[in-house]
Amino acid sequence: MATATKDTQQTKALPAPNSDFYQLAETLNAEELALVKKVRAFMEAKVAPIITKYWADDAFPFELIPAFRELNIGGLGLQGYGCKGGSQKLFGFVMMELARIDPSFSTFFGVHDGLAMGSIYLDGSEEQKQKWLPQMARLEKIGCFGLTEPLVGSGAAGGLMTTAKREGDTWILNGEKRWIGNAPWCDLSIIWARDLADNQVKGFIVENKTTPGFSVEKIEHKIALKVVQNGHITLKDCRVPEANRLQGGNSFRDTARVLRMTRFMVGWMATGCQMGAYENAVVYAQQRQQFGKPIGSFQLIQDLLAKMLGNITASQCMLLRLADLDDAGKLTDQHAALSKGFTTARTRETVAWARELFGGNGIVADYNVARFFADSEALYSYEGTFQMQNLIVGKAVTGFSAFV
Numbered sequence: 111m112a113t114a115t116k117d118t119q120q121t122k123a124l125p126a127p128n129s130d131f132y133q134l135a136e137t138l139n140a141e142e143l144a145l146v147k148k149v150r151a152f153m154e155a156k157v158a159p160i161i162t163k164y165w166a167d168d169a170f171p172f173e174l175i176p177a178f179r180e181l182n183i184g185g186l187g188l189q190g191y192g193c194k195g196g197s198q199k200l201f202g203f204v205m206m207e208l209a210r211i212d213p214s215f216s217t218f219f220g221v222h223d224g225l226a227m228g229s230i231y232l233d234g235s236e237e238q239k240q241k242w243l244p245q246m247a248r249l250e251k252i253g254c255f256g257l258t259e260p261l262v263g264s265g266a267a268g269g270l271m272t273t274a275k276r277e278g279d280t281w282i283l284n285g286e287k288r289w290i291g292n293a294p295w296c297d298l299s300i301i302w303a304r305d306l307a308d309n310q311v312k313g314f315i316v317e318n319k320t321t322p323g324f325s326v327e328k329i330e331h332k333i334a335l336k337v338v339q340n341g342h343i344t345l346k347d348c349r350v351p352e353a354n355r356l357q358g359g360n361s362f363r364d365t366a367r368v369l370r371m372t373r374f375m376v377g378w379m380a381t382g383c384q385m386g387a388y389e390n391a392v393v394y395a396q397q398r399q400q401f402g403k404p405i406g407s408f409q410l411i412q413d414l415l416a417k418m419l420g421n422i423t424a425s426q427c428m429l430l431r432l433a434d435l436d437d438a439g440k441l442t443d444q445h446a447a448l449s450k451g452f453t454t455a456r457t458r459e460t461v462a463w464a465r466e467l468f469g470g471n472g473i474v475a476d477y478n479v480a481r482f483f484a485d486s487e488a489l490y491s492y493e494g495t496f497q498m499q500n501l502i503v504g505k506a507v508t509g510f511s512a513f514v
């Protein structure tokens with residue numbers, strides 16, 4: 111009898127990892143679900159097999175761009191101008207799928223689609239949208255977003271040091287931008303600079319490869335999001351036509367409108383990062399044997415997995431509700447901030463538990479958990495640190511600003 115029970119256990123098919131525990135994909139319509147599945151298939155077939163090597167080498171997989179282009183998701187979440195369109199919920203699910211395999215890959219796309227295209231979409235004139243968005247939606251021109259500076263990070267709203275000076279129909283930009291994702295190789299930079307005349311922040315479309323005075327150096331030796339190429343940009347008497355100044359971007363408030371949308375998207379990416387780490391952890395727990403049994407049969411390992419799944423499910427439910435608010439035009443800065451801060455903090459916990467579950471193998475990139483573990487650190491800090499998000503929420507709920 112005892113032998114039969116043991117045999118039954120050994121031959122029983124084990125459950126496949128499922129990080130959509132509350133079946134939230136069911137809230138998508140058939141067309142949306144088909145797209146999410148297409149993205150998942152692409153990520154699993156094309157990106158997963160090669161991405162760890164690129165991550166270890168600090169390199170971007172340019173070879174994937176033609177196939178990625180064929181997914182036809184450029185301009186997701188943006189309407190018209192050759193963009194893919196779709197709801198914010200669909201955009202979120204796609205970002206989560208990208209990050210489930212590789213948070214760097216989702217960041218590359220998030221910077222292009224959310225930050226760069228989003229800036230033109232929200233702050234550009236009709237003419238500027240017609241000119242730039244279709245080619246960016248086709249991924250013929252890739253963009254980046256230059257806000258952070260070497261000496262101005264969290265305090266960007268308080269005063270950028272990069273300056274813009276108007277001379278007739280030309281603007282002259284001077285300054286430095288740091289950490290700019292995609293910058294070392296992309297085509298267009300959205301550069302935010304302080305207008306010397308009125309002290310207000312304005313946005314400029316700078317064509318990286320052809321504008322004299324624009325130079326960029328790749329930031330080396332990162333330990334997170336290593337596939338993303340981040341640049342340190344120097345602008346030295348960089349001349350940009352008035353036609354390339356974002357016509358609707360007249361103060362930092364207009365920059366913040368872009369960040370509201372993209373911070374919420376970082377929440378989805380962070381959730382995808384948790385899902386990738388968790389799913390790999392489940393498989394490892396089912397296979398790895400200690401004391402003659404799979405480690406997944408130990409109570410303390412199951413405790414880790416249940417805590418991970420709780421974090422993931424809480425993050426997903428929060429974002430899903432927020433997507434509905436966003437689609438209804440009700441997303442506020444504090445909504446976006448709470449979701450970014452909360453989900454990235456949960457992500458740090460989840461990936462640390464996943465790494466722990468792998469024991470020593472958890473620190474070797476080949477085991478597919480160390481990458482998520484390291485990448486979560488960048489998600490936690492970029493697009494506004496955890497502290498900045500909580501200060502935005504804190505100001506909204508108390509009525510007091512505690513930034514300075």
Ligand SMILES: Cc1cc2nc3c(=O)[nH]c(=O)nc-3n(C[C@H](O)[C@H](O)[C@H](O)COP(=O)(O)OP(=O)(O)OC[C@H]3O[C@@H](n4cnc5c(N)ncnc54)[C@H](O)[C@@H]3O)c2cc1C
Nearest residue numbers: 255256257258263264289290291488492493494495497513
């Ligand atoms: C991988 C990566 C990619 C990035 N990509 C881009 C990009 O594409 N474009 C772009 O413009 N930027 C980008 N960034 C920059 C990113 O947004 C900044 O790193 C971030 O906003 C924090 O700024 P900082 O690094 O200068 O930190 P700092 O502002 O120097 O902060 C240091 C610490 O002090 C804390 N702190 C600061 N002020 C306060 C306060 N008032 N109260 C309490 N605590 C405070 C912060 O929370 C943080 O813990 C990227 C960064 C990384 C790491």
